[in-house]
Amino acid sequence: MAIVLFALPLAVVVQRLYHDETVTGLERDATRIAAVVPDDLIQRPRPLKRPAGLPSRLTVGVYRVDGRRVTGQGPGRSALAVRGRDGRVHDGAEHGRLAVAAPVPSDEGVAAIVRVSAPYDPTGDRIQRALLAMAGLALAAVACASLLARYLARRLARPLERLTAAAQRLGAGNFSVRAPRSGVREADEAGIALEATARRLGTILERERAFSADVSHQLRTPLTGLLLGLESALERPGADLSAAIGTALDRGHRLQVIIDELLDLARDTEPARRHLDVPAELEEITLRWHGPLAAQGRRLVLDIQHPLPAVSTSPAALSQIMDVLLGNALQHGRGEVTVQAADVGGGIAIDVGDQGPGIAEDAPDIFARRSAHPSAPRGTGRDAGQAGTRTAAAAGHGIGLALARSLAEAEGGRLILRSSGPTVFTLFLPDTSMAS
Template sequence: MRQRVLRVALVAVLVALVVLAVPLAAAMRAYFFADERDELERDALTAAVRVGPDFTSGDPVELPAGGGDVRLGVYDMRMRLRAGEGPARADPDTRRADTGTVVRGRAGGDLVVAVPVSQNEQVIGVVRASSPAWGVWLRILLAWLALLGAALGALAVAVLVARRQARVLTAPLEALSRQSRAVTEGDLTARAAPSAIAEIDQVARTHNAMVERLAHLLQRERNFTANTSHQLRTPLAGLQLGLEAALADPRTDPRTALEEALESTHHLHHTIDEVLRLAGPERSPMPEPAAAQLLGEALDSAEQRWHGLFADAGRRFIVAAEPGTREMPVPGRTVGQILDVLLDNARGHGRGTAEVTARSLGETVALDVRDEGILRIDPAVLFDRGHTTGPGAGIGLALAADLAEAAGGRLVLAGTDPTTFTLLLPPGPAETND
């Protein structure tokens, strides 16, 4: 690319030099010949003044000295040389001057100017001035050499400027190519830097926007996969434990085990629906709100899912609600998913009794999830993906915060000793059957 730009610039400069230099060289040649003939004419006119009225009667003529290689000669009307230098018999150009006009021409290798000498409006002689043409050609060649030197100098400057401009033009494109190659190799953090060229900057901005969008989509896909695996792990474990317990005890009523397994599969369906809703297109219209459910039903469902798991770990699990809060409508699936994340976090990272408390803040519902553990992670990064205090992947709290935000609510850390999370939910939709 850089060599191509350099070649284009040099071709343009060469064409411009040729277009300018050739006519200029021709003009210089014409100028030098015209200037030499003007000099000869002036010398001839000066000599013609020296020719007196007695020239026709044989009076001698004293001609002035010509400058340089100029030779002066005076011819009578018989075209014989009477004084000065020149051919003994006049050449054709000199002969034509006897008509009373100045004649310019060439004779052999000389430039010739013939000036008529008049007396009483009669031509009595001709003054011939001549100089060798090679002297003019010498000056022309020197001028052409100077012109060639100037052209070569201009070409050298053009090469330097073209090389610099080629670097300026191609450097951003080469950088953009490197960034594109880095993206193809998997580095989605590579971004094209701005340059001083508006058109290339536009391409770079489009490239960066494309990579940004691609990285965002890939991150959403990764988050969806991580969210799904995180949210399905606990319900699947509970379903497996329930079925294994039913198989281990032959006295267990299989209908009860099947009903519990069916309830677990319903919860799995709800979990998948919530994760899919959260991973919906970013620029789609407002996502369809989750089905409404009474808060009491959501709390009872969470207690049913988690009471046995905490009991198996030798820990108490308490669910409490202020009067009047159990009848408040909430997005049941979303609340269930967030409670699952917070309770799984309390079971894996906390200690002692875990408690879920529902309270009313006017039209807003507040759910407090508390255990007796102490939080030892920086609250500023608590909801960032990948940050964890234990063996987990650091997905749950980030997912819970996203779910709360998608439902129009907010999940906050209310305390670190003991660890307390508060889920704030706006006024829920009208109650529907789920």
């Protein structure tokens, strides 16, 4: 388009330029000859002497004002010469030649007309050569533009092809895809976004898989308690079936709450965080565990040191973490269970401890994810049902504690084993007011 819009007007200009250049030369020669033509040449016709230096290709003739040739060369009659009687120089194409008519002035007016003509072919040849040269340059420019366009197309297409291949690998399940850098800013930004998406999808998928195992672990005990409570009511003669059904419904509702909380955490939806009333949440959580611990003759003590700094975390995450820790204290600990919350500067520390023998120093990492024991204790009757009011740890550590630590880290906190004998776990939640 650039060549068409530029070359076509230029070709017209060049053609006009060569034409005007030839006409200007003829006008100069005609005026020069008219200046030396004798005034009486019309009354006494005689051969005209050509001035020195006049090109041999020129044809020179002297005409009357009526257009008839008097002497020299040219057509017998010339319409162009007739136009010259107005005293001005005229040009035009006549008999296949480019001609100029210049008047010969005298005291009485225009005495004669000098007609100078030249073959049109040389001018046409010059124009043709110029147009051919311009066409050649245009073709060279198109060729160069084509080569440059192919180079740029390959340079732009290659990173896009690599991005396409990386996207296909990502679709096939390879979340470690990396798009090589190409130097094209937009393509590199798309590659960086694709890598971030791959990492995000890998993290979400890994979290979903982990939660698939964690959900079964977290739901096994309450579901077992619900079923055993119903079985016990059916097997005992004279059992209050209405009360058993009511208890089962309450446990089913609690089980539904647990499922909803775990699904929200598993989806990693990042809900809008709000300041959490930690004392109220801890009182609600410990209230659920008084019954299961009391069934074993054990006390649960809640000690909150006011005031506590503001923390912003998910209530579901805090509930699940505390259930894991209290469940481990219920199943593996001994004696009184204490829950203490205090301001430790920069956040809240929640300690969960018991008076049991603790964890051996040579024991494997209790936060490492391992499979639960294949046969979890079933328990019998109402005691087992009470123990299943909320989630408790399965036989052996590994799944519950691993889940609790991952939830704590997802909330920006930490879960550590502060003491192995007696066992004390510490959950740290950061102070959001300091972070802001």
